[in-house]
Each structure stands twice: as structure tokens, then as C-alpha cells.
Amino acid sequence: MLGSKNLKAIGVIGTQSVSLTDPDALKSASAKAMDEIKAEPFTSGLLSPYGTPGFYNSISSTGTLPTKNWQRTSYPESHDVLGHEAYHNTLEVKSYSCAQCPISCGRKSTIKDGPYAGESGGGPEYETLGAFGSKCLINDVSAVAKIGYDCNELGLDTISAGQIVATAMEWFDQGILDREKTDGIELSWGNVEATLEILRKMAYREGIGDLLAEGSKRAAAKMGGNAVDYTFEVKGLEMASCGVRASKGEAVVHAVSPRGADHLRPYASVIDAFGYLEEELGITEKQDPLLDGNKGWVKPVQELSMATNLIGACLFASICLAVKGSTWAGVYSAATGQSCSLEGLLLSAERVINMERMINFRFGFDRKDDTLPKRLLKEPAPDGPGEGEVVDLDTALDSYYEAMGWDTATGIPKPEKLQELGLSWMQA
Ligand code: SF4
DSSP states (O other): OTGGGTOOOOOOOOSSOOOOSOHHHHHHHHHHHHHHHHHOHHIIIIIHHHOGGGGHHHHHHTTOSOBTTTTBSOOGGGHHHHSHHHHHHHEEEEEEOSTTOSSOOEEEEEEOSSTTTTOEEEOOOHHHIIIIIITTTOOOHHHHHHHHHHHHHHTOOHHHHHHHHHHHHHHHHHTSSOTTTTTTOOOOTTOHHHHHHHHHHHHHTOHHHHHHTTOHHHHHHHHOTTGGGGOOEETTEEOOSOOSTTOHHHHHHHHHOTTSSOTTSOOGGGTTTSOOOBGGGTBOSOOOTTOSSOOTTHHHHHHHHHHHHHTTOOTHHHHTSOSOHHHHHHHHHHHHSOOOOHHHHHHHHHHHHHHHHHHHHHTTOSGGGSOOOHHHHHSOOOSSTTTTOOOOHHHHHHHHHHHHTBOTTTOOBOHHHHHHTTOGGGOO
């Protein structure tokens, strides 16, 4: 909408300080959050010293790293090239942080060697390593950095852009695209120069780039035939680098996310693929990442993720369950003066999740739209901890809908659930 009005940005500046109800209580709640961040091994041991690239090898090892356009689920041969240590050894890296954040996940890099030596920019983040490294088989961190810088300059999101390039590489591999259709570009796996040129063409809407700039869903529809079989999007939004065949919790949150394959959906793989427990959310036993049913545990994880969004906190502080939901409730209470418990915070989040669901329903979305790309449902994973697995999404969704109080036939909140949440007015 902003783009249609030719509006580039809205700048807001305040002249007064933010008033706090109880500064001392906020200070002590914030100190608790800081302590929790320092005590959580993944957050303090990988995310903080290595930024989001710290995720790369671990995600690959759990079989949740989409590789070669989701044909594979892990990419061990890239760990020494694209992993966090190689990243920090190969590139000149500086970290940066949002105000007061102890994690400091931001990275700026400069390429030291090779054809792009001297170029610098933001990132590359984990998602850029996944989108162009593992998905496109570009096993060269300097090349991925250069691609990330170009995406930044061209105004392209690396998640969506990388996914459509990976899809186009598979189309090329399958003969759905050929050099005639790609304006002479050899769009083979791992081809860095071809990737850079395709991205430039996408940004300037030239030739093949004009088609790919439409995004996976519309580009595949225009291509016709079986082109759609190689696209990876949910509700029109390209999937990030979070695999689902070795994390059935991830399968659910991808399928039901109201905005599609949302990068800010909850990271359910932390619970099942990584094996985290969270007592205050009722998750006291390890969850089987390969089990299709029994997905009731996704509900409180989804609510915690939504709660961090609602209070304006960074998802990374709770992505590995470092800062507890009860701590966020304490921070909120101290700042606003409105007493809020963990249960109250999760209830507010549940209300928003159900409101989003009802808004989508009004636009025609229901269970039929809670789906995943064909490969993930039909093609067994050939490698990794999820080897042989596909997603039995019907079973997974049934158990999730039941936990949510949603109708299993339609995926819509039941009247009694809406009433419980004070949302009966949204009933169709
Ligand atoms: S607030 Fe979040 S995004 Fe910003 S530096 Fe900290 S962890 Fe990174």
C-alpha cells in the first residue's frame, strides 16, 4: 500500500522521554532477562559471538537445512566453508548491536580475497547463507556475501530472492528453463555469476528477471506444466531456510502461519529438532521431531513467540527460550503498571492468533490453505536425521487444531473458543 502511494518511509521523532511506571522494578526485570540470555548456551555461545551464522551448522546437523532447493535436508560438506567459524575466518567481520542488547547479533563484513575482494556490506545473515549457500549450492562464503550485498543494494529480500533463484536453478536442471528462456544465462547449481545477473535482472524487471520478480507462486503459474512442483512457498510467501521433514513442529507453524511461510513465525524446531524443554510452557518432555501427530505443544510456543512480538521484544531473545515468558510479563508489568502474569501474556497472544485466523477466514482462507509444497509432503528426505520422512500434514494439523480449539474440518476457531477469548463478535 505504501509503495502504491510512492511513500518510501515515515520518520517519527519524539521530544519527551518515555515514562515508566516503576523504573526500579523494570531495572530488576531487565537484569533478570540479561541473566537468562547469558545463561542460555546457544544464545550466549553461538548467537552472540557469531551472529545468526552461528545457527548454520547446527541447523544442518538437525536435518532442517534446505539444500539444493529442498532436495536434501542437510549440507555437511559446507560446514567448513559456510559455517560460523569459516565465515569469521574468511571474511573481515564486525559485530553491531541494537541499543542495550547483550546479544549483538548484527554483522557487517568485508570480503578479503577473490574476485569480490574489498566489497563490504551488511551480513550475510544465516538466512542469506541458507538461501544462496545451501539452497543454491554456492559453497563459497565470500560469494554468498557478495550476493547478499547486491540484494541489499537492489532492495531484494534474500529469503524470497534466494528461494526463487533456487527454484529457477532446478527448473533449469529439469529443462523447464533453458538458455533461450534465461536470456543466455547458464543457471546451473552453484553458478555465482549467473545468480548475480539474475538478481540484477529481477530488480530491473528485465527478461527472465521480470518473470522471477513475480515471486514463486505467480512465476510458476505463468510457466505452467509442472513448474509448481519445484516452488517453495506457503500462501504465496517463499519459505525461509528452516526445514520441516525433520521437524514436524516446523511443518505445522509453516502451514498455519497467517502471512504464509513467515520468517517471524515461532521456531518450533527449537523444541522438537533441538530438544529444548520449557517447563513454564508445560513442555516437560522431549518431543519427537519425526512424530506427525501430538502437536498440542506448538500452541504455547506459538503464543510465546506472538507475545514477544506484542511487547516489541526481539524474537532472538526468546528464539532459544533464553528470556522466559514470565520474565517478559514482569518487564511489561514494570513498564506499564498493568499487572500481567505469564498466563495473561499468553492469553493476549492467543487472542491475537485467533483474531488473525478470523481475519484470514473473512478473506477466504481456511484449512485448505494450511498446506506445504508437494516435495515436503510426497518426497521422502534422502538424508539427515529425517531420512525417509515426509510430512503427514493432515495428522499434524488435526492434533494442532484440537489443541487450539479450532474446527478440524475447517481450521476455523470454534464458537466456544471465540467466546472464551471475548471474540464472539468476529464470528462469521
Ligand atoms: S535486539 Fe535482536 S536483532 Fe538487535 S542485536 Fe539484539 S538480538 Fe540482534
